[in-house]
Amino acid sequence: MNGAPSDAPPGAPSVNRLVPAPLETVTLPEAFAFPEGVEHWVRAVFVASVDGAATIAGHAGGLGNDTDKSLFALNRALADVILVGAGTARIEDYGPAEDDRQWRHLRQGRTPTAPMAVVSHSLDFDFSSPLFTEAPDDARTIVITCADAPAQARAQAAEVAEVVVAGRSTVNLSAAIAELVSRGLTRIVCEGGPRLFTDLLRTGDVDELSLTRSPMLVAGDGTSILHGARFDPPADLSLASLYGTDDGYLYLLYRRTG
Structure with missing residues (x-):
């Protein structure tokens, strides 16, 4: 699996590498290329403040800088499919991915944009929203749900999207990932939300976390990048x-251990 070519376009954003070996500048495509030689890869993408807040006033947009915005677009360009929870799609007013x-x-030989894949049990969507009606024919939105x-x-979803049924009473995320991979969608970028990320960690379906750490302190009792029952034992990362x-700003790539 080839993550990205090393010949980034002139003027591509760059960052200073601190670990594993200091290097003055590295372009974003070099720094965040997907690994080669793996069957599939699931990368979760988040931004959070120093004190762990993942949103300001309910939205993530205020935490990032220009480099983080470029990194967000880069991850979408590298992805074969963009996975998101229904709640995040509604709160952030999701539409189809844009042609950046x-x-x-980076998308040579693939569709101009990656399709969205939205996870939902209730299917409580406005199926007339741009997420469904403005998705291109070669990257139709995918709805992942369960048999119940x-x-x-x-039936409404099937009129405007591809429907994947994974699980009976709840969405079986491992089965959903397997279905995406069977369609050739092997580079999976998960943009949240916190509950979906927690559930993917719990089922062992996350390989990597791309985390931008914003030099801000937010306080309050807002959203973090995880939401759900406490892990026992905690999930270890390297x-x-x-x-x-x-x-x-700091930009970290963590791998799931074990």
Whole structure:
């Protein structure tokens, strides 16, 4: 599996590598290329403040800088499919992925944009929203649900999206990942939300976490990157690489151990 070519376009954003070996500058495609030689790879992507807040006033957008925004677009360009929970899709007003000119060359031989795959049990969607009606024919939105989802909503979803049924009473995430891989969608980028990320960790279906650490303190009782019952024992991660920019932001790649 080839993550990204090393010949990044002129002016591509760069970061300073701090770990594993200091290097003054590395382009984002070099730093965040997907690994080669693996059957599939699931990368979760988040931004969080120093004190762990994943949102400001309910949205993640205020935490990132320009480099983080470029990294977000890069991960979408590298992805074969973009996985997101229904709650996050509604709160962040999701539409189809945009064709990003800066990273367009990374999608040679694939569709111009990756399809969205939205996980939902209830299928409580507005099926007339851009997420469904504006998705291109070659990257139709995918709805991942379970067999016990409301039949009428499933029928509505099938009119505007590809429907994947994984599990009986709840969505079986391992089966859902396997279905995506069977369709050739092997580079999976999960953009949250916190509950979906927690569930993917619990089922062992996350390989990597791309975490931007914002030099902010938010406080309050807002959202973190995880939500759900406490892990016992905690899920261990290993730091694969660490990058920084002069404005105090850190960009980390963690791998799941075990």
